[in-house]
Amino acid sequence: MSQGFSTQRPQPPHFLTTADYTAEQLLDLVHRAIQFKVESKYNHPQPRTERPLTGKTMALVFSKRSTRTRVATETATAYLGGHAMFLGGQDIQLGVNESLLDTSRVVSSMVDGIMARVKGHEEIEMLAKESTVPVINALSDKYHPTQILADLMTIHEFVHHRNNNVTDRYTAHTQHPRETLKGLKVAWVGDANNILQEILVAFPKVGISVAAAAPPSYKCDDDVVAIAHADAEKTGATVTFTTKPEEAIKDADIIVTDTWVSMGQEEEKAKRLKEFEGYQVTMDLAKRGGAKENWVFMHCLPRKPEEVDDEVFYSDRSLVFPEAENRKWTILSVIDALMVRGGI
Template sequence: MTSLSINNKKPQHFITTADFTAEQLLDFVQVAIQHKVQAKYQYPTPLTDLPLTGKTLAVMFSKRSTRTRVATESAVAYLGGHAMFLGSQDIQLGVNESLLDTSRVVSSMVDGIMARVGGHHEIELLAKESTVPVINALSDKYHPTQILADLMTIHEYIHHRDNNTSSDQYSAHTQHPRETLPGLKVAWVGDANNIIQEILVAFLKLGISVSVAAPTGYVCDEDVIKIAQADAQKTGASLLFTTIPEEAVKDADFIITDTWVSMGQEDEKAKRLKEFEGYQVTMDLANRGGAKPNWRFLHCLPRKPEEVDDEVFYSDRSLVFPEAENRKWTILSVIDRLIVKGGFQ
């Protein structure tokens, strides 16, 4: 019997955007846009060439999800593959079997793993022991697929604004995001959580300035800040940390926030709501702080009224629903690049 060679090449994982160059991040966004155009505007029928036929993506979620789960399962189906959902009732990561064992066993049977975990060390261990690409669907430190969707949404808005076209005349695919993203300013008003940490390691690298307003005592991880500072030095983008929301939103093109009470922090709710008084995103806050006249709003959802009022959330300034849809296209892009094409060479 002829012996078969074993592929010992280490897979490329998607744990955080900090691991990728600016050009690679732009590639993810551009590929996502091309998939969106092809699937939604040019050829609204299933692909005839299905690159994931016969392949399985394990979707291991230890936390609940709406957008990430729907985006992942629909993206895999679009490419012809099977998304095997393994929730906390199906598989308890690190509970009745070690993370090491789980990663080795599951990765031996599937072609990729999408994992939504608690501690960031969990996704790092899964990736270390996996023989297939691991995609971080959320950890307590980073949320990379969300930030790709934010970048895509920002690009779409800037393209249509600058070219005076409406979103129902989609043309964002005709301009590369490297032409729309550098030079913008994003203001974050909220908790020092995984969303802003991912923004810090992605946006400044692309030449997008970031200002962060969080209450006293709410600070990002030191290593994340160091990465952001180094990227800001290279690109010339500005980086500001403040406890005053009005300072953060000054001259902002986009204002972004997220929940003040994440899953697992419910017992801190009363304390957090008190400490975040004055941080609700409102038209008045944007006016007082001096945001750009045509500023827009982003939120990764789900949203609670204390974080942003209805006037902003349901206004024409809000991009939250296109942003949510773009989770599908950017996750599809990551799957395409890492699992279908085998990563960046």
């Protein structure tokens, strides 16, 4: 009987959660993202001559809808000369008539990278385990790593420009984020979801304290909490949990929230809205809680008014739109690291 031929290749690098990387690796990814932003936006129209992904394809395997992640990934891939192929839940057999294992082996044999938005985190782990090309987690129910890289980049930009009193030009690329993030405090007010969990495994690691307020029945995974506390102990940051938004907001530099009703939870909307009464981010809440005088607001979008009112969302304190744009630059940095440079 023929034994065929071996198709085994070395395990490629993946980006499934920031928990897998050191603080310096994450901060270097952010710093590289900022350099890409300057190169593209502020050195424009100088043409980019390097197209390292020419002839290469990035598959976007998405089982959930997406706006920012899809646009960011497609434009980032194109910027490096590659082609992005969107494969939505209605386009392929993902987990329906074909197993995740089979899909991963088949798709990875034909492309050079996979950006996957899945449901359970075990799905992205299976895709990565069986893939012969780099896999990037575009969102799972446990983690959302590219979003939190964009958040770190946005916070760095804000702190840098505030500390240097810069309002008329972009200079964030002149300082490394290792110099701006340590010692800050982020207050989370909302659901104990994948965004908060990714914050917990990333922010304390780089020296940012996290205080999270969620209703009593909303809890983060035990392993995530353990990672957060261990990282905080090393860096001098703090990690606290409460059910009272005002307690979390005390002395906060940044207030963050997210949707209370995620995709697939629509039938729980009435129940969740009742449980989250008093959690809407408002100027009054920030004042009552004692946030720092120059506090700012972040939200990964899409936003609903019950989570944060218009006065905050559209105010000068709001960083939500730069935060959304930075999804492109941080995803570009991750793609460059995995598909061009061969690792993070």
